[in-house]
Amino acid sequence: MTQDQGELVFRYRGCEFAVADGVQPPKAGSLLFCRHLHFLEGEHVLEIGAGTGLAAVLAARAGCRVVATDVIPEAVDCVRGNAARNGVGDRVEALQGDCYEPVAGRRFDLICASPPQMPTPPGRERDDAAAAADNGGVDGWDILGRLIAGAPAHLVPGGRLVFTLFAFLGPRSACARLEAAGLEPSILARETHAFPRIGYERLEHIRGLDTEGTLPVVKMPTSVDRLVMQGRTKPR
Numbered sequence: 001m002t003q004d005q006g007e008l009v010f011r012y013r014g015c016e017f018a019v020a021d022g023v024q025p026p027k028a029g030s031l032l033f034c035r036h037l038h039f040l041e042g043e044h045v046l047e048i049g050a051g052t053g054l055a056a057v058l059a060a061r062a063g064c065r066v067v068a069t070d071v072i073p074e075a076v077d078c079v080r081g082n083a084a085r086n087g088v089g090d091r092v093e094a095l096q097g098d099c100y101e102p103v104a105g106r107r108f109d110l111i112c113a114s115p116p117q118m119p120t121p122p123g124r125e126r127d128d129a130a131a132a133a134d135n136g137g138v139d140g141w142d143i144l145g146r147l148i149a150g151a152p153a154h155l156v157p158g159g160r161l162v163f164t165l166f167a168f169l170g171p172r173s174a175c176a177r178l179e180a181a182g183l184e185p186s187i188l189a190r191e192t193h194a195f196p197r198i199g200y201e202r203l204e205h206i207r208g209l210d211t212e213g214t215l216p217v218v219k220m221p222t223s224v225d226r227l228v229m230q231g232r233t234k235p236r
């Protein structure tokens with residue numbers, strides 16, 4: 001970084017997070033996610049798509065052992081740097097890779113993610129870091145679907161998967177997917193946020209996916225509901 005580029009730093013709950021080039025700064029969805037994540041000391045936590053490492057650092061500060069992954073190498077370095085910056089470098093293992101690929105064969109008490117889930121019309125896919133942070137495939141479920149399907153093989157008995165969801169992707173559909181994976185579904189939180197700018201560019205595509213009727217049919221939406229969903233494995 002040259003002197004002229006400046007440094008983006010995000011402060012939250014007494015911690016400081018540098019936001020590296022190419023890594024998405026914490027946004028409303030990140031804070032929704034962190035507000036409703038609860039960590040128990042000693043838990044083994046996996047965060048998939050950690051970005052700057054906000055949740056991963058908070059989990060480590062709460063006394064958890066954390067594995068934080070991201071598909072973008074800059075994010076993995078950023079998580080590592082932010083863990084050290086907040087005094088928990090020894091409790092956060094940062095790994096690069098797609099979804100569960102970096103943690104094959106490992107199990108966790110808590111798997112958490114605020115994954116990319118913006119529906120992406122055909123032909124609009126990109127492979128840059130900004131797209132990786134937002135785009136969730138044509139129906140928005142690309143990573144969410146794999147996150148849910150892969151959770152039982154990576155959770156201990158009684159373990160939980162916690163993730164954010166745009167309401168237009170369908171909370172009932174999310175519960176059905178969790179049940180199909182053998183997880184007990186619940187909704188931990190629902191908040192109303194400003195409609196994302198990128199969503200306006202894709203509004204007709206998104207409306208076509210909103211089978212649970214969460215968006216106004218004619219009027220321009222100004223807000224979107226976002227949820228925090230949980231799926232729990234059966235206790236032993």
Ligand SMILES: C[S@@+](CC[C@H](N)C(=O)[O-])C[C@H]1O[C@@H](n2cnc3c(N)ncnc32)[C@H](O)[C@@H]1O
Nearest residue numbers: 030049050051070071072098099114116132133
């Ligand atoms: C919406 S951002 C959330 C970042 C961070 N968790 C937060 O709440 O601020 C999604 C993150 O997932 C990462 N990501 C995208 N596709 C991924 C994949 N297939 N496997 C792992 N991480 C992925 C992106 O690089 C990005 O950092």
